[in-house]
Amino acid sequence: MTNQDIAGGQMHQDTGSIESESVGHEWERFLDDSRQFGSFYTSLIGSLTGQENLDENLLPSLNTQELHATGQVILATVLEFQEHQHLKVQEQAMTARGMLLQAFDETLLPNDTTQYRIEEVRTGIYFIFISPDLYQRLGGAGAQARTVMPRNGVAFVMVREKGSSVNDRYYKENIPHETQHLVRFALRKNDLWTTEEKSETWKRGFGTFRDELIARLVSDGHMSAYSIRGEEITEEIRAILDQTLQTNDMLEELENLRRETAILQKEDLILMVFQSNNFNALQSNIERMTRCTVV
Ligand SMILES: [Zn+2]
Numbered sequence: 136m137t138n139q140d141i142a143g144g145q146m147h148q149d150t151g152s153i154e155s156e157s158v159g160h161e162w163e164r165f166l167d168d169s170r171q172f173g174s175f176y177t178s179l180i181g182s183l184t185g186q187e188n189l190d191e192n193l194l195p196s197l198n199t200q201e202l203h204a205t206g207q208v209i210l211a212t213v214l215e216f217q218e219h220q221h222l223k224v225q226e227q228a229m230t231a232r233g234m235l236l237q238a239f240d241e242t243l244l245p246n247d248t249t250q251y252r253i254e255e256v257r258t259g260i261y262f263i264f265i266s267p268d269l270y271q272r273l274g275g276a277g278a279q280a281r282t283v284m285p286r287n288g289v290a291f292v293m294v295r296e297k298g299s300s301v302n303d304r305y306y307k308e309n310i311p312h313e314t315q316h317l318v319r320f321a322l323r324k325n326d327l328w329t330t331e332e333k334s335e336t337w338k339r340g341f342g343t344f345r346d347e348l349i350a351r352l353v354s355d356g357h358m359s360a361y362s363i364r365g366e367e368i369t370e371e372i373r374a375i376l377d378q379t380l381q382t383n384d385m386l387e388e389l390e391n392l393r394r395e396t397a398i399l400q401k402e403d404l405i406l407m408v409f410q411s412n413n414f415n416a417l418q419s420n421i422e423r424m425t426r427c428t429v430v
Pocket residue numbers: 312316347350
C-alpha cells in the first residue's frame with residue numbers, strides 16, 4: 136500500500152480507444168465503486184460525529200481489493216488518531232479551557248466557563264460549543280464552525296452555539312463538515328494526504344480545495360470549494376485562484392446535471408475527489424463524470 140492509494144492516486148487510466156460498449160461497462164463499474172466508497176466514507180464521518188454508527192457491512196463490501204485496502208487504512212488511521220487524542224487529553228487532564236488555550240491567548244478567554252462547553256462526541260473527537268459573543272471575539276465571525284489543529288496538540292472543532300437541536304440543519308451541515316477536516320488532519324499527519332502540484336503554494340492550495348470539497352460532499356454543503364484565502368495576491372496566487380474558479384465552474388455544471396438527471400448522488404463524487412492529486416487531475420475527473428452523466 137503506497138501513500139498515493141489513499142489520496143492523490145491516479146483514479147483512472149483513460150486509454151481513449153475503448154469501444155463505447157466497454158466504456159459504458161467501465162463507467163457502470165466505476166459508478167458502483169464510487170457509490171460504495173462514498174457510502175462507506177460518509178458513514179465513517181457520520182459515526183465520528185456521534186450521530187450514527189459506522190455501518191460495518193460497508194467496508195467488507197467495497198468492490199476491489201484496492202478500495203478495500205484504502206478503506207481499511209483510512210479506518211485504522213482514524214482509530215489511531217482518536218486513541219491518541221483521547222489519551223493526551225486524559226494524561227494532561229485537559230479541560231475545554233485548556234484545549235482553547237492551545238490556540239488562544241489567556242486574556243481572550245473568560246473565566247466564566249458557561250460561555251463554552253466541550254463534548255467528546257466519539258472517543259477523541261472533541262467539539263467545543265461557544266457562545267456567539269465569545270466565538271466572535273475569538274475571531275470566528277466569518278464561519279459558523281472551524282477546526283483547530285495545533286501542531287503537537289489536540290485537534291478540536293469550535294462551533295458557534297446556536298441553542299438548537301443537533302439535528303438542526305445548522306449543525307447537520309457544520310458538524311460533519313468540520314469532522315472531515317479532522318480526518319484530513321489525521322491522514323496528513325500519517326503522510327496519507329499527498330498532492331502533486333508545481334510548488335509548495337500550489338500544493339497547499341490544492342490540498343485545501345480537496346479537503347474543503349470533500350467536507351461539502353459529506354455534509355449538506357454547496358458543491359464548490361476554496362483554495363487560498365486572505366493572502367497577498369502574487370502572480371502565483373492569482374494563477375491558483377484562476378484554477379480554483381475554473382474548477383468551481385466545472386463543479387457547478389456537474390451539480391446542475393446531477394440534479395436534473397438524478398443519476399448521481401453527491402457521495403458518488405467523493406472517490407474521484409479523493410483520488411485526484413492536483414487541479415488538472417481533478418478537472419479531468421469532473422469532466423469524465425460530467426460526460427458520463429450526459430450519456
Ligand atoms: Zn471547511
